Amino acid sequence: MKDQARAVALFKQACDGGNVNGCTNLGKMYLNGWGVAKDEARAFALYKQACDGGNTSSCIDVGGMCAKGTGVAKDEARAFGLYKQVCDGGNMYGCALVGTSYVNGTG
Secondary structure: OHHHEEEEEEHHHHOOOOOOHHHHHHHHHHHOOOOOOOHHHHHHHHHHHHHHHHHHHHHHHHHHHHHHHOOOOOOOHHHHHHHHHHHHHOOOOHHHHHHHHHHHOOO
16 A cells, blocks of 8 residues: 555655655655655755765756756756766766766756
């Protein structure tokens, strides 16, 4: 049985307790409006919190939101910087996004 409201509560508890994966998952809930009202700015803040805590996949999410202007002002240079940061840290998807940025001339 799906219980998105319960999931939100548990992800919030995890995030508030310092678990960056909880923040990432809570951000996804807000981004999609699952179990909570859709709130892209809140999703961005949660992804950023997780990124700042060392979750590289959340850094990619922050970069994607910056690139598109979702929940935050559009900033392709910031997105590129985040992609490069995670690439330099060994995240190969980040490297692919850096390459895509070069191909498209963004960032």
